[in-house]
Amino acid sequence: MGKNKKVTNKWFRNLRAKYRFVILNDSTFEERFTFKLNRLNVMISLFSLGIIFITLTFFLIANTPIKQLIPGYxxxxxxxxxxxxxxxxxxxxxxxxxxxxxxxxxxxxxxxxxx
The missing domain is CATH 1.20.5 (Single alpha-helices involved in coiled-coils or other helix-helix interfaces)
Incomplete structure (x- = not known):
């Protein structure tokens, strides 16, 4: 029971650990963009983008003539x-x-x- 709790705490700590994402200009090493991220934010962002993409695709197919390309329609x-x-x-x-x-x-x- 105690080992399971340690694994869960470590997993949540890893999700909330801060990371820095830096984009540099290769020739001058000038910082172009800097983002402070953690795994939880990245996972939530990707999940949200996936839901938005699926919803937009559904509405695009349902409300345009594209739906006629679906077999059986x-x-x-x-x-x-x-x-x-x-x-x-x-x-x-x-x-x-x-x-x-x-x-x-x-x-x-x-x-x-x-x-």
């Missing part, structure tokens, strides 16, 4: 044709119901039944 012409066929199927079903009522009424008249 119907294009505009297929959607229009599907809508037209749905409207036609609905109208045909209503026409069949009307004709069935007409034939039932006609059979009732032929069989001398009151409607």
């Amino acid at each position: 119907p294009d505009v012409d297929q959607k229009k044709e599907l809508y037209r066929l749905n409207v036609m199927a609905d109208s045909l079903l209503s026409e069949i119901e009307i004709r069935n009522k007409y034939f039932e009424s006609f059979k009732a008249i032929l069989n001398n039944k009151v409607i």
Whole structure:
């Protein structure tokens, strides 16, 4: 139990240890940029950048014509044709119901039944 706690404390200490990131001009050794970092900040930054990148990619694909390049996604012409066929199927079903009522009424008249 004590050894596990030491390992955990060492791990957290390593995450919070300060490091200096320096960018130098190679010919003059002049410091161009200096950053004070620790591993935890770097990990959080990379994780945040990954989430932002994934979110932007999702919105880019979802809200632009790029989504039509995804396999299985119907294009505009297929959607229009599907809508037209749905409207036609609905109208045909209503026409069949009307004709069935007409034939039932006609059979009732032929069989001398009151409607």
